Amino acid sequence: MSIETLKLCGLVILLAPLAGAILAGGLGPRVFRSRSHWPVLLGVGSAFVAAIVLFREVYTAPVGETLAKIPLYEWIAASTNARFNVELLIDPLTAIMLVTVTGISLLVVIYSRDYMRDHGQPERGYERFFAYLGLFVFAMCTLVLGGNFLLLYLGWEAVGLCSYLLIGFYYDKPSAAAAAKKAFLVNRVGDFGFGLGILLIYISFGTLEYAAVFDMVQERLLASGEPLTDGRLSAIALCLLAGACGKSAQLPLHVWLPDAMEGPSPVSALIHAATMVTAGIFMIARCGAIFAASPLAMTVIAVIGATTALFAATIALVQTDMKRVLAYSTISQLGYMFLGIGVYAADSAVFHLFTHAFFKALLFLGAGSVMHAMGGVIDMRQFGGLRKVIPWTFMTFVIGSLALSGVPGFAGFFSKDEIIHHALSAHWLLGGIGLLTALLTAFYTFCMVFMAFSGPERIPEGVHAHESGGWMIFSLLVLSVGAIGAGYLGVGGKVFHHFLEPVFAETFAAHMPTHGAVHAVAHQSFWQAYGLMVISGSLAFIGIIGAYVMYVRQPWIPGLVRASARGTYDTLWNKYFVDEAYQAGIVEPAKKTGELCVGLDNYFIDGLIWTVTAIPRGLGYLARTLQGGAMQGYGLSMVAGVTVIVLLVFWCQ
Amino acid sequence: MWEFLTSQMGVSIMLAAVVFGVMQGVVAYSIYFERKIAAWIQDRCGPNRVGPFGLLQPIADGVKFIFKEDVIPGHVDKVLFVLAPTMMFIIAFIGLAAIPWGGQWLVDGKLVNIQVSNPDIGLLYLLGVGGMGVYGVVLGGWASNNKYSFYGAIRATAQMLSYEIPMGLCIVIVVLTMGSLRLEEIILPQTAYWSGAIPKWNIFLHPLVFLILFITMLAEANRAPFDLAEAEQELVGGFHTEYSALKFGMFFLGEYAHMITASAFISVMFLGGWHLPWLPWAQPEATSFAAVIVKMLVLGGKIAGFLFLMMWIRWTLPRFRFDQLMRLAWLGLIPMTLGLFMITVGLLYFGLHRSWAWTCGGDTVVLVLTLMYVAVSRREVSGRTPGMNVIGVGTAAG
Amino acid sequence: MTPETAYLLYFAFALGGAGVYFMLPRGEATKPAVGALFGLGSLIALSLVLSTRIITPDHTTYYFYLFSTIAIAAAVRVITHPKPVYSALYFILVVISVSALLVLLEAEFLAVAAIIVYAGAIMVTYLFVIMLAQQTSTPHYDSRSREPLLAVMAGFVLMAAIATRSADIAPSRVVASDARSQVTSPVVLVSDGATDEPTGTINEPLTRGNTLLVGASVMTRYVVVLEISGVLLLVSMVGAIAMSRKRVPMEGYRPAAPPLGQIGKEVEPY
Amino acid sequence: MNSLAEYSVISAILFALGLVGFLTRRNLIVIFLSTELMFQGIVLNVVTYARLHGNTDGQAFGLFMLVIAAVEAGLALGMIVLLYRRRGTLDAEAWSFMHG
Incomplete structure (x- = not known):
């Protein structure tokens, strides 16, 4: 592993998308115009190539030398002991994340080239869109590559900013603006906790560098030399967790993600698959040393993850907006990942993140393609039987759906199965929720597929449905390959987990209550391991068949169900009234408090200030009469003064 | 008495x-x-x-000027109305004080300068007096309280201020070349010869500067083709519309005196003053009384030549339009003289400022560059810029 | 200076102040003749005082009296004449006579430069502007001065203070006698220029005058100042062109803008 | 032989006269003329003292003062023309709106 190569790769990964963004944003309106995608495409593309090279470097490195710290320059030198460098940390986790992020982003950029066009003409803000995309990739890579918490925080906030910009891309649409604001504000709540966590880390350990912090956590030592208590550690972990919940849309803070659909579809794909939501998972995996050492935090993570998975899956059952279904499925899958981390199987969680990135990006881009074909309509009730109209999209969408459903042989199956496996061995309830969620996932996914693509051909009025352009199909095909093949990297805990082992060996694996995950898997009997696979595979098939029956064979069943379970349906349709609860419990009181403050400010504080200013104003009014405004008047007094001074000087000599 | 007469002061007074x-x-x-x-x-x-041949005509004119009724219109500013022609007349004449008329005269064993005054800063003195020349025109035009006179005065002011810049730069170039501000010292180096034949007159050293200086002198003297201040077609009589009799005569005399001063000045600067090659009396070594007379005649001849040239030009060339006049100064002469100035400074640094080939080469470079510029931007130079206000034209009617 | 001459000097300034006061335009109350009388008395008293400072009169002394009288009289007319054109013309007279005084002080180059710059260029532009902006009759602001009594008192007290001190320069401190009166060719005063104490000596006669010395001083010791003056001139040129090219609409007097203290009341502070 | 004191007195008189003019006159152009008059007094004074010390520094400064005067004249006259175009008057008090 050559440091120079890594440094070069790291710089290219960081700077190439940034340069692309600056070029597209700065020169786009004048120079590139409809070719504005090229700078970003080349930037992200070279970042992807660099990520591959970096991955190869890390992969071929001998065991025990897979971690590299590369300081670039001193960033902030606030005092002698408060110095922060811009430094890169490269290890297998980083390598995998970088390949995923840049790869998916590259495909998204390629896809956007056709998607952001209307009849061949670029949309308004074309160059702005690509500039934001490049910036997003840069932010995410900063987050992933950064070697200390400060850079992590920088990337964290920059990702939030980019998501705000992209969700609100159609800023003249009120719903988009509101969604962007909502995403930003909800993320702020999480980021507040995250910032507190980082401050707590700095106060506790006196440094923000990963390695130093983690070493001190391992040694259970504070910067002051006192021992690190469990309470403090849990506080840090929970604060950081709040940030992760915000970014990864976990239960209390999940509300922004479904609304983020207001952005263009490629943005959704980017947010759901590669950049935004994976940040939380990545952060927890990166800070494994902190989290794994706190059983409380791990329990919270597992519970949050399981609850979110089930909660989101149930909501997804009744949604009719294709992208919204996919959004809830993302929340659900992120719940799986949290669950995986919560049961000390961080490698499985990262594996699921990896596979999920492919099929979720595929599904979103497919949904975007459908939307593109349908002239912007995304409500599934309005169309059907599209498999003949847009065959390529149909094919790739089905592959993505199979992967999401966890059908054996597709990517989702392997990773999800692993997580359920580990959850079961931790607690039967967690595993049970996982299995139930798997069933629901398969069901709602294929409800969506059948509603959109099967049956008689139904197309909304006045829409000329057509297959999408070559750039879009290319992205979809590449992602389909990933959605099928990505899972085989982790079969039997071989390649993927072995690669990640150095990262988690001393954190999650070491702290596992049941003597370590690898041991657990190894010591399970053949029937235990494969029986679970059979069960989860059958659940997927049951869900698919159920959907087939309900939406193709006997289409009257959904209506019956809807009518018989009115209350449940309404609750699900309204997403458990979480938004309404927030509105009533937080937003309204906050508004009232704000109004109260305004009144206080206007009448009490301002009154005080005006009273105070009245005094100098009155004095100034008196002094004003001395200022005639004619410069000669001033000159006269000046000359008189000079005369007096001259006379004094001469007399006093 | 003879003592006094042959002293420097006596000679000066005489x-x-x-x-x-x-x-x-x-x-x-x-x-x-x-x-x-x-x-x-x-x-x-x-x-x-x-x-015979009308030779007494000037006397008749003079008599007429003196005896005609001297009208002072009622609406004029009387003091300035009288002061203006006087200033014009006097200022045109006091410039002559610094002109070296005849070299030096050896009398009673001491050398006396045939020059009213020989100040160290003779050249600057001429420049200063020349700068004052505009007051006669300006005050006359303004005091007349007449629209056309006033336009004439304004035109004259703008014109003189503009042409003083290239004139000053030309003089600076000569000063740099000669290394002195004293007129006698400017003449002396010009009395040497290149290869024993061609006199080292500055005109051979800097022909382009000579040309530009001559043009600016024409403009400074308000002579055709630069006599915009008295353009009859546009401004009736210009600044002297309201003048008559003796005061008009003083304006008239002042103009011709100005021409003579300018001619003498340019002769000293570029044609070696009283020097004439091979004429033994017109050499700096000759200091007899006869030589002084010959030298004065030589300088007088050169002045006469310039006067003839100016008259020839006046009756040959049409008058400029005012914007053309301004453009000639600001876009033509000033850049050219600036270029010449820089070239001369550069040559001075290398000690080549008296080298014929180098200075003429510099002049040629500037000339060629200017001609190239004119050729490239011919339309802009010859055409009239829309919206450019020609002082006194168009506004006079309204 | 003896007390008698000092009092004579004060008397001269008092007379001069009264003269200037009477000559300043004050509408109907202007009395130029009375002012001129006072001024004449003041000049005589002043010349009496100054004559005590002359050690050996020669022709430069007469030139000095001639030109300083012209300068002062013209200066008084500059500030008292109701017509700006005459003020400008009198100012030219001041410049010329001051230049003559400079020649007496062996500063020929500066003298001629002052004439070229002031009389040849600056005053022409002044006249230009005066003529462009001239009213048909004398406007009210030219026929009445503001605070003439106070201003004259302040100005002349200051004048008396400075002049009294200046008149006490001891003749022995003068370096290098007035060379022009003794030697036919001009004499160069040589100094290294770096010392404050007078150290000049009479050097061998040169024929180049002081232009060379001033030039050397400007080009060596004060070269930075020279460069800055060049930049200053350029800036001024650009500024003047930018200002005068601007077309501004004619407007009448407009009511004064609300005072700053009121902004908070009428306009929201944020 | 002169003591140079008289030149100094003359310069003081010129300076103070300029000052009086600056304070009393209302015409913008005359006000600026008065400042030029003060410049003349200063130039004379500076050259006088240079003569007293036997060097040329004063003349150099006199030269720079000419530059300043030219700069001042250029800008001031430009401004006056601008003001005159705007208000049609040269009265200095027409522009006294900078009072408190």
Whole structure:
């Protein structure tokens, strides 16, 4: 592993998308115009190539030398002991994340080239869109590559900013603006906790560098030399967790993600698959040393993850907006990942993140393609039987759906199965929720597929449905390959987990209550391991068949169900009234408090200030009469003064 | 008495009297010659009634100027109205004080300068006096309280201020080349010879500078083709519309005196002053009284030549339009002289400022660059910029 | 200076102040003749005082009296004449006579430069502007001065203070006698220029005058100042062109803008 | 032989006269003329003292003062023309709106 190569790769990964963004944003309106995608495409593309090279470097490195710290320059030198460098940390986790992020982003950029066009003409803000995309990739890579918490925080906030910009891309649409604001504000709540966590880390350990912090956590030592208590550690972990919940849309803070659909579809794909939501998972995996050492935090993570998975899956059952279904499925899958981390199987969680990135990006881009074909309509009730109209999209969408459903042989199956496996061995309830969620996932996914693509051909009025352009199909095909093949990297805990082992060996694996995950898997009997696979595979098939029956064979069943379970349906349709609860419990009181403050400010504080200013104003009014405004008047007094001074000087000599 | 007369001061006083007196006559007769030359160019006879060949015509004119009724219009500012022609007349004449008329005179074993005054800063003195020349025109035009006179005055002001810049730069170039501000010291190096044949007159060193200086002198003297201040077609009589009799005569004499001063000045600067090659009396070594007379005649001849040239130009070339006049100064002469100035400074740094080939080369470079610029931007130079206000045209009617 | 001459000097300034006061335009109350009388008395008293400072009169002394009288009289007319054109013309007279005084002080180059710059260029532009902006009759602001009594008192007290001190320069401190009166060719005063104490000596006669010395001083010791002056001139040129090219609409007097203290009341502070 | 004191007195008189003019006159152009008059007094004074010390520094400064005067004249006259175009008057008090 050559440091120079890594440094070069790291710089290219960081700077190439940034340069692309600056070029597209700065020169786009004048120079590139409809070719504005090229700078970003080349930037992200070279970042992807660099990520591959970096991955190869890390992969071929001998065991025990897979971690590299590369300081670039001193960033902030606030005092002698408060110095922060811009430094890169490269290890297998980083390598995998970088390949995923840049790869998916590259495909998204390629896809956007056709998607952001209307009849061949670029949309308004074309160059702005690509500039934001490049910036997003840069932010995410900063987050992933950064070697200390400060850079992590920088990337964290920059990702939030980019998501705000992209969700609100159609800023003249009120719903988009509101969604962007909502995403930003909800993320702020999480980021507040995250910032507190980082401050707590700095106060506790006196440094923000990963390695130093983690070493001190391992040694259970504070910067002051006192021992690190469990309470403090849990506080840090929970604060950081709040940030992760915000970014990864976990239960209390999940509300922004479904609304983020207001952005263009490629943005959704980017947010759901590669950049935004994976940040939380990545952060927890990166800070494994902190989290794994706190059983409380791990329990919270597992519970949050399981609850979110089930909660989101149930909501997804009744949604009719294709992208919204996919959004809830993302929340659900992120719940799986949290669950995986919560049961000390961080490698499985990262594996699921990896596979999920492919099929979720595929599904979103497919949904975007459908939307593109349908002239912007995304409500599934309005169309059907599209498999003949847009065959390529149909094919790739089905592959993505199979992967999401966890059908054996597709990517989702392997990773999800692993997580359920580990959850079961931790607690039967967690595993049970996982299995139930798997069933629901398969069901709602294929409800969506059948509603959109099967049956008689139904197309909304006045829409000329057509297959999408070559750039879009290319992205979809590449992602389909990933959605099928990505899972085989982790079969039997071989390649993927072995690669990640150095990262988690001393954190999650070491702290596992049941003597370590690898041991657990190894010591399970053949029937235990494969029986679970059979069960989860059958659940997927049951869900698919159920959907087939309900939406193709006997289409009257959904209506019956809807009518018989009115209350449940309404609750699900309204997403458990979480938004309404927030509105009533937080937003309204906050508004009232704000109004109260305004009144206080206007009448009490301002009154005080005006009273105070009245005094100098009155004095100034008196002094004003001395200022005639004619410069000669001033000159006269000046000359008189000079005369007096001259006379004094001469007399006093 | 003889002692006093042959002292420097005595010679100066006598010379001043002689120059003043002679110049009156010369000026009067230059008006006669102007008319004769105009007639000759236009294939007419010219004045020929008063005396043989009309030679007494100037005297008749003078008598008329003196005895005509001197009208002072009621609406004028009387003090300035009277002051203006006087200033014009005086300022045109006091410039002559610094002109070295005849080198040096060896009398009673000591050398006396044939020059009214020989200040260290003779050249600057001439420049300063020249700068004052505009007041006569400006005050006359303004005091007349007449629209056309006023336009004439304004035009004259703008014109003189503009042309003073290239003139000053030309003079600076000569000063740099000669290394002195004293007029006598400017003449002396010009009396040497290149390869024993060609006199080292500055005109051979800097022909382009000579040309530009001559043009600016024409403009400074308000002579055609730069006599915009008195353009009859546009401004009736210009700044002297309201003047008559003796005061008009003073304006008239002042203009011709100005021409003579300018001619003498440019002769000293570029044509070696009183120096004439191979004529033994016109060499710096010759200091006898006869030599002084010959030298004065030589300088007088050069002045006469310039006067003839100016009259010839006046009756040959049409008058400029005002914007053309301004453009010639600001876009033509000033950049050219600036370029020449920089080249001269560069040559001075390398000690090549008296080298014929280098200075002429520099002049050629500047000339070629200017011609190239003119060729490239011909339309802009010849055409009239829309919206450019020509002082006195268009506004006068409204 | 003896007390008698000092009092004579004060008397001269008092007379001069009264003269200037009477000559300043004050509408109907202007009395130029009375002012001129006072001024004449003041000049005589002043010349009496100054004559005590002259050690050996020669022709430069007469030139000095001639030109300083012209300068002062013209200066008084500059500030008292109701017509700006005459003020400008009198100012030219001041410049010329001051230049003559400079020549007496062996500063020929500066003298001629002052004439070229002031009389040849600056005053022409002044006249230009005066003529462009001239009213048909004398406007009210030219026929009445503001605070003439106070201003004259302040100005002349200051004048008396400075002049009294200046008149006490000891003749022995003068370096290098007035060379022009003794030697036919001009004498160069040589100094290294770096010392404050007078150290000049009479050097061998040169024929170049002081232009060379001033030039050397400007080009060596004060070269930075020279460069800055060049930049200053350029800036001024650009500024003047930018200002005068601007077309501004004619407007009448407009009511004064609300005072700053009121902004908070009428306009929201944020 | 002169003591140079008289030149100094003359310069003081010129300076103070300029000052009086600056304070009393209302015409913008005359006000600026008065400042030029003060410049003349200063130039004379500076050259006088240079003569007293036997060097040329004063003349150099006199030269720079000419530059300043030219700069001042250029800008001031430009401004006056601008003001005159705007208000049609040269009265200095027409522009006294900078009072408190």
